[in-house]
Amino acid sequence: xxxxxxxxxxxxxxxxxxxxxxxxxxxxxxxxxxxxxxxxxxxxxxxxxxxxxxxxxxxxxxxxxxxxxxxxxxxxxxxxxxxxxxxxxxxxxxxxxxxxxxxxxxxxxxxxxxxxxxxxxxxxxxxxxxxxxxxxxxxxxxxxxxxxxxxxxxxxxxxxxxxxxx
Amino acid sequence: xxxxxxxxxxxxxxxxxxxxxxxxxxxxxxxxxxxxxxxxxxxxxxxxxxxxxxxxxxxxxxxxxxxxxxxxxxxxxxxxxxxxxxxxxxxxxxxxxxxxxxxxxxxxxxxxxxxxxxxxxxxxxxxxxxxxxxxxxxxxxxxxxxxx
Numbered sequence: 139x140x141x142x143x144x145x146x147x148x149x150x151x152x153x154x155x156x157x158x159x160x161x162x163x164x165x166x167x168x169x170x171x172x173x174x175x176x177x178x179x180x181x182x183x184x185x186x187x188x189x190x191x192x193x194x195x196x197x198x199x200x201x202x203x204x205x206x207x208x209x210x211x212x213x214x215x216x217x218x219x220x221x222x223x224x225x226x227x228x229x230x231x232x233x234x235x236x237x238x239x240x241x242x243x244x245x246x247x248x249x250x251x252x253x254x255x256x257x258x259x260x261x262x263x264x265x266x267x268x269x270x271x272x273x274x275x276x277x278x279x280x281x282x283x284x285x286x287x288x289x290x291x292x293x294x295x296x297x298x299x300x301x302x303x304x
Numbered sequence: 305x306x307x308x309x310x311x312x313x314x315x316x317x318x319x320x321x322x323x324x325x326x327x328x329x330x331x332x333x334x335x336x337x338x339x340x341x342x343x344x345x346x347x348x349x350x351x352x353x354x355x356x357x358x359x360x361x362x363x364x365x366x367x368x369x370x371x372x373x374x375x376x377x378x379x380x381x382x383x384x385x386x387x388x389x390x391x392x393x394x395x396x397x398x399x400x401x402x403x404x405x406x407x408x409x410x411x412x413x414x415x416x417x418x419x420x421x422x423x424x425x426x427x428x429x430x431x432x433x434x435x436x437x438x439x440x441x442x443x444x445x446x447x448x449x450x451x452x
Binding site for chain 2: 169173177182184185216217218220221224225228229231232235236237238239241242243244245246249
């Protein structure tokens with residue numbers, strides 16, 4: 139009976155994991171969507187995409203602007219903030235391209251987690267907010283956007299970075 | 305023969321961007337590319353490994369160093385992709401300059417990095433590789449990060 143109960147528990151956690159993890163199929167989908175958006179050949183595209191995400195974030199969370207005062211978050215068109223936008227989204231690009239190598243991805247995510255822990259005022263909830271901004275912006279630029287695959291893999295990345303945050 | 309570019313002009317910048325996108329690739333090919341770059345670099349300058357002790361520089365195949373490789377390539381990718389947006393490029397190079405300032409990287413090591421890069425990028429591009437354009441445009445980036 140004990141064994142049966144354990145089996146049921148394992149089966150349940152197994153199925154809930156399958157719904158939310160970033161599977162190989164999910165990561166293939168994310169690669170497909172992302173590579174159409176973020177190629178080095180198209181600088182203008184990169185900056186517009188990265189800026190749009192932060193504009194969406196600041197629109198719904200005006201209090202977040204202050205977190206980026208060091209990079210002129212109050213002026214989204216300044217070179218400093220444009221470069222910042224590209225850095226953040228380029229960080230995501232690195233993570234997406236490491237989805238096929240989880241051991242290296244984990245090392246990189248722990249590095250990013252350390253970088254964010256050093257920034258006063260950054261909370262785990264902010265990552266939910268920026269996840270929403272990506273979900274708002276991506277369908278507008280990505281060809282045939284797949285929100286489930288995107289959500290699973292973005293969650294895998296964002297959860298690891300924000301795990302140590304308040 | 306076409307003229308050899310002696311500066312990183314508008315057309316050279318566009319070409320380097322295009323060739324970089326092809327060489328850098330996506331997914332696991334980035335790891336293959338990055339590993340070749342760093343093996344090449346450490347063969348040229350074995351002592352440079354000491355600069356990377358905190359990211360397991362003695363073993364380029366370790367996950368820690370592989371993650372480091374992808375961060376460096378990410379910075380290079382950003383710089384190259386911004387070559388045709390001078391204002392944002394300069395803001396990004398200033399940021400990278402800050403990150404490298406206290407690391408004590410000798411001038412010759414920047415040259416070694418350039419030589420290694422210009423040695424491995426053609427592996428992906430074959431004879432289409434534009435050495436002169438890369439030589440000039442990488443120098444723009446390196447000078448921006450070094451500040452001299």
